[in-house]
Amino acid sequence: MKQLFKVFCALAIAVGLVGCIAAPIEMTTQTKQRLRAQPPIRFLLTFDDGPSASSFWNPTMTILDSLATNPVQPNLKAVFFVQTGAPRAGDSDIGREVMRREHADGQILGFHTATHWHTNHRSLSPKELEQSLTKGSADIAAITGAPPTLVRPPFWNYDKRVFAAYQKHGMHVLLTDLSANDGKIWGFNASPRRRANMLRQLSEVRERIALGELPTVDGVIPVVVTFHDLNRYTARHAREYLQILLDSAQATGVKTAQKPFYDDQTELQRAAMARTVRDSSQPVKLPGIWNWIWGADAN
Numbered sequence: 001m002k003q004l005f006k007v008f009c010a011l012a013i014a015v016g017l018v019g020c021i022a023a024p025i026e027m028t029t030q031t032k033q034r035l036r037a038q039p040p041i042r043f044l045l046t047f048d049d050g051p052s053a054s055s056f057w058n059p060t061m062t063i064l065d066s067l068a069t070n071p072v073q074p075n076l077k078a079v080f081f082v083q084t085g086a087p088r089a090g091d092s093d094i095g096r097e098v099m100r101r102e103h104a105d106g107q108i109l110g111f112h113t114a115t116h117w118h119t120n121h122r123s124l125s126p127k128e129l130e131q132s133l134t135k136g137s138a139d140i141a142a143i144t145g146a147p148p149t150l151v152r153p154p155f156w157n158y159d160k161r162v163f164a165a166y167q168k169h170g171m172h173v174l175l176t177d178l179s180a181n182d183g184k185i186w187g188f189n190a191s192p193r194r195r196a197n198m199l200r201q202l203s204e205v206r207e208r209i210a211l212g213e214l215p216t217v218d219g220v221i222p223v224v225v226t227f228h229d230l231n232r233y234t235a236r237h238a239r240e241y242l243q244i245l246l247d248s249a250q251a252t253g254v255k256t257a258q259k260p261f262y263d264d265q266t267e268l269q270r271a272a273m274a275r276t277v278r279d280s281s282q283p284v285k286l287p288g289i290w291n292w293i294w295g296a297d298a299n
């Protein structure tokens with residue numbers, strides 16, 4: 001009984017802590033003034049871990065449908081960081097078919113993994129990493145006609161050696177500003193606090209925008225958002241997520257561009273490149289502690 005009470009207390013504290021952490025940062029008058037001098041933002045959508053190899057209600061296909069048709073803005077373009085060596089993702093007939101559709105829809109294919117599992121690149125030997133990057137590049141080029149120029153390291157984790165290997169393969173590291181924290185953990189894939197989570201993260205990004213830390217590309221500030229397209233919850237709620245992003249921007253006082261999402265592949269590519277990591281000593285900034293608690297394991 002005492003043990004049970006302890007567990008209950010620990011849970012209560014954890015929930016309380018998370019509640020505090022998830023509260024958005026209050027906007028000061030200074031931030032408000034500084035924001036006025038900044039251009040509007042445009043959300044740059046990215047999806048990790050796909051494509052889904054499922055023959056039943058394929059979540060990646062559902063997301064592609066949602067990007068094409070939704071009440072917010074039609075024909076959206078996103079970056080899909082794919083796993084080309086995973087049998088439950090790109091190393092399957094269905095997975096390859098999905099990647100062909102991604103390309104045909106004008107989506108960008110970036111590299112995530114080419115190993116059987118979602119393996120940390122730092123845990124691969126130099127030879128294994130080289131093989132993985134060569135294979136991933138070739139797999140993506142077989143779909144799109146060109147090797148990928150963008151990479152998202154699994155677990156957001158890389159070091160100097162891994163970064164140099166990416167560079168050698170012409171791959172640029174794209175991290176994220178906002179995370180839906182929808183990476184699958186413990187078989188639980190819903191995100192019950194997704195609105196609070198987005199508000200908190202966007203309020204942090206707003207502070208960086210106010211300080212002029214984010215680059216302007218084509219007249220807007222690209223804000224990178226990460227989802228996981230294998231997540232059926234995400235797929236079912238993809239259209240709703242677009243609205244949540246807009247609502248969160250409004251609630252945190254961040255101006256969105258007339259077109260709040262990318263619908264042009266060339267502009268998307270330019271924006272993504274402008275947000276890539278310049279050198280490996282640049283610190284990796286995870287999208288909030290919430291992500292650390294909730295989703296970092298599954299990125």
Ligand SMILES: [Zn+2]
Nearest residue numbers: 048049298299
């Ligand atoms: Zn991942």
